Amino acid sequence: MSKIVLYGFDGSTYVRTVRMLLAEKAASYELVPVNVLKGEPREPAHLARHPFGKVPVLDHDGFRVLETSAIAAYLDEVLPGPSFTPDNPKDRARMRMAMSFIDSYGYGALIGVAGFHLFPDFIGGQNEEAKQQAIATSRRVLAELMKLRGGDAHIAGARPSLADLYLAPICFYVGLTSDAEEVFAVDGFAPWWERMQAMPSYQATAPQLG
Ligand SMILES: N[C@@H](CCC(=O)N[C@@H](CS)C(=O)NCC(=O)O)C(=O)O
Structure with missing residues (x-):
């Protein structure tokens, strides 16, 4: 079973985009809290994950993906379930x-x-x-x-x-x-x-x- 870790918090719109996709794919994942309203993305622990201090960040079986468009396209491709990329x-x-x-x-x-x-x-x-x-x-x-x-x-x-x-x-x-x-x-x-x-x-x- 592959392991998906998503860094972010449920209040983030971009994180919710990824969470909606994961829900559509019926994929289980761990959400590691990084609270945007408390400035946590700009703290050293998160800057080590994302150099520009943004969420979401995705780890999939040890492979890290940054930026929502890349994360969503990657997950849409690798996870089974309905596709969210048009076929033409x-x-x-x-x-x-x-x-x-x-x-x-x-x-x-x-x-x-x-x-x-x-x-x-x-x-x-x-x-x-x-x-x-x-x-x-x-x-x-x-x-x-x-x-x-x-x-x-x-x-x-x-x-x-x-x-x-x-x-x-x-x-x-x-x-x-x-x-x-x-x-x-x-x-x-x-x-x-x-x-x-x-x-x-x-x-x-x-x-x-x-
Ligand atoms: N270009 C980034 C933008 C992500 C983004 O703006 N995330 C917001 C939360 S919705 C964030 O991390 N804000 C933290 C901040 O600007 O301090 C992406 O596509 O993932």
């Missing part, structure tokens, strides 16, 4: 575009909105102007992601892919705020969000808040 080049390109949009433009903006309400210290305090900018950017990113989705049920096709597992955990936090209605008022977002919230792997990985 165009849909794979849509998935990768979406993941890059989220990494490059979406995560910071959406977490900027959520952090304003839920964890202001983590984002450097409550700045109303920064929040308004984050709302505008979040809406642009969600609009582009829903354009990529087009008429499909999920971002890169009929089945959920890694792109969907990337976005849902971030939307979870925005959904807890009074700005959710405005951020989520994007064509095509509501049915996608309903489908994601209904996924058992989404429900099984909800962070323990408070």
Whole structure:
């Protein structure tokens, strides 16, 4: 039996992406706590695992993988169970575009909105102007992601892919705020969000808040 160790904490959206995938694959694993809100990723013990002080970090049978896109692609390939990588080049390109949009433009903006309400210290305090900018950017990113989705049920096709597992955990936090209605008022977002919230792997990985 192969051994999977995941460093991170359940409050991290990127860690939840990997946890959703592991749940979908019915894989057992050990979660070693590294609390982002307490600054633990920046402590020497974790910097030895990840030079830029981020979670998640994955160890699989002694092989270490850093960065969520690499971790998710690796686990999707090596673990049995349903695939979260589309079976054709165009849909794979849509998935990768979406993941890059989220990494490059979406995560910071959406977490900027959520952090304003839920964890202001983590984002450097409550700045109303920064929040308004984050709302505008979040809406642009969600609009582009829903354009990529087009008429499909999920971002890169009929089945959920890694792109969907990337976005849902971030939307979870925005959904807890009074700005959710405005951020989520994007064509095509509501049915996608309903489908994601209904996924058992989404429900099984909800962070323990408070
Ligand atoms: N590029 C990294 C980003 C991961 C990331 O930003 N993780 C956040 C938690 S969701 C983190 O570790 N933050 C710690 C910090 O910035 O101090 C990846 O793809 O894994």
